[in-house]
Amino acid sequence: MSIAWNAFTPASALIGGAIIGAAVALFVVLNGRIAGVSGILGGLARPQAGDISWRVAFVAGLIAAPLAWGLLAALPEIRVDTSVPVLVAAGLLVGVGTRYGGGCTSGHGVCGVSRASPRSVAATLAFMAAGFATVYVVRHLIGS
Amino acid sequence: MYTAASFAAGFVFGLGLLVSGMANPAKVLGFLDLAGAWDPSLALVMAGAVAVGAAAFAFVKKRTHTLLGAPVLIPSPRRIDRRLVLGSLVFGVGWGLAGICPGPALVLAGAGSAKGLAFLAAMIAGNGVFEFLEKRKRPVAAPAPHA
Numbered sequence: 001m002s003i004a005w006n007a008f009t010p011a012s013a014l015i016g017g018a019i020i021g022a023a024v025a026l027f028v029v030l031n032g033r034i035a036g037v038s039g040i041l042g043g044l045a046r047p048q049a050g051d052i053s054w055r056v057a058f059v060a061g062l063i064a065a066p067l068a069w070g071l072l073a074a075l076p077e078i079r080v081d082t083s084v085p086v087l088v089a090a091g092l093l094v095g096v097g098t099r100y101g102g103g104c105t106s107g108h109g110v111c112g113v114s115r116a117s118p119r120s121v122a123a124t125l126a127f128m129a130a131g132f133a134t135v136y137v138v139r140h141l142i143g144s
Numbered sequence: 145m146y147t148a149a150s151f152a153a154g155f156v157f158g159l160g161l162l163v164s165g166m167a168n169p170a171k172v173l174g175f176l177d178l179a180g181a182w183d184p185s186l187a188l189v190m191a192g193a194v195a196v197g198a199a200a201f202a203f204v205k206k207r208t209h210t211l212l213g214a215p216v217l218i219p220s221p222r223r224i225d226r227r228l229v230l231g232s233l234v235f236g237v238g239w240g241l242a243g244i245c246p247g248p249a250l251v252l253a254g255a256g257s258a259k260g261l262a263f264l265a266a267m268i269a270g271n272g273v274f275e276f277l278e279k280r281k282r283p284v285a286a287p288a289p290h291a
Binding site (some may be wrong): 002004007010012013016018020023025029030031038045052053055057058062063064065067068069070077078082086088089091093094097098105122128129131132133135136138139 | 146147148149150151152153154155156157158159160161162163164165166167168169170171173174176177178179180181182183184185186187188189190191192193194195196197198199200201203204205209210211212214215216217218220221222223224226227228229230231232233234235236237238239240241242243244245246247249251252253254255256257259260262263264265266267268269270271272273274275
């Protein structure tokens with residue numbers, strides 16, 4: 001392993017992380033819910049009366065953030081090197097996996113770890129390990 | 145009121161993803177590439193988010209209702225089962241292929257990224273696959289417990 005010091009952005013990472021934490025805090029302190037994106041989005045697949053508007057609003061907020069940012073300043077770099085067929089396969093895996101696993105990076109990784117939920121810690125270890133392993137296979141076994 | 149709070153939380157969440165670099169798939173893959181030129185930034189994103197999040201969850205822990213009077217709905221299942229682990233492993237493979245997880249997928253769509261939209265559409269289709277399989281398994285399925 002070698003650390004890519006030129007790519008390392010500790011200040012924006014910490015500040016951005018704290019902003020994500022603030023969003024999670026806002027959500028639980030006001031609405032009493034876990035800010036888990038896969039679960040909030042997934043709940044819309046099985047709509048129930050009275051359970052729709054807050055989900056739509058949260059999703060709309062996530063989509064509105066880059067739109068508002070773009071009005072005021074140039075968006076930070078967004079680079080997607082992955083090909084579309086691989087992205088589609090990845091999207092399917094993420095869509096199915098997060099629902100079976102009951103959460104994603106936000107619900108398990110941030111919220112669950114914040115409240116020391118054993119389930120979420122286990123889920124986070126599992127998806128991190130699978131993510132590391134997948135990139136290793138793609139970049140160093142197949143791609144080399 | 146709850147709807148407005150929800151929008152605000154989603155909006156702030158999106159800003160955090162943009163500031164932190166989590167909405168940049170190339171940067172996420174740089175973090176997941178332990179054997180290459182490793183970019184440790186994402187670990188600090190987690191640290192920052194968990195530090196603030198932990199304080200918030202400690203605050204609501206003893207409360208039954210929120211500041212707006214909503215019931216606190218925090219799941220309490222503790223069982224680590226095959227479904228949780230296998231589902232998370234499958235998610236991790238997808239995350240490792242694209243460098244995109246559900247929150248950033250929505251931010252990328254809002255940023256007008258065509259590739260982001262392709263990922264998001266596939267992710268929603270994946271949700272559909274899950275719903276279909278669940279419905280076939282149990283005609284009257286109870287909603288899956290969520291993180």
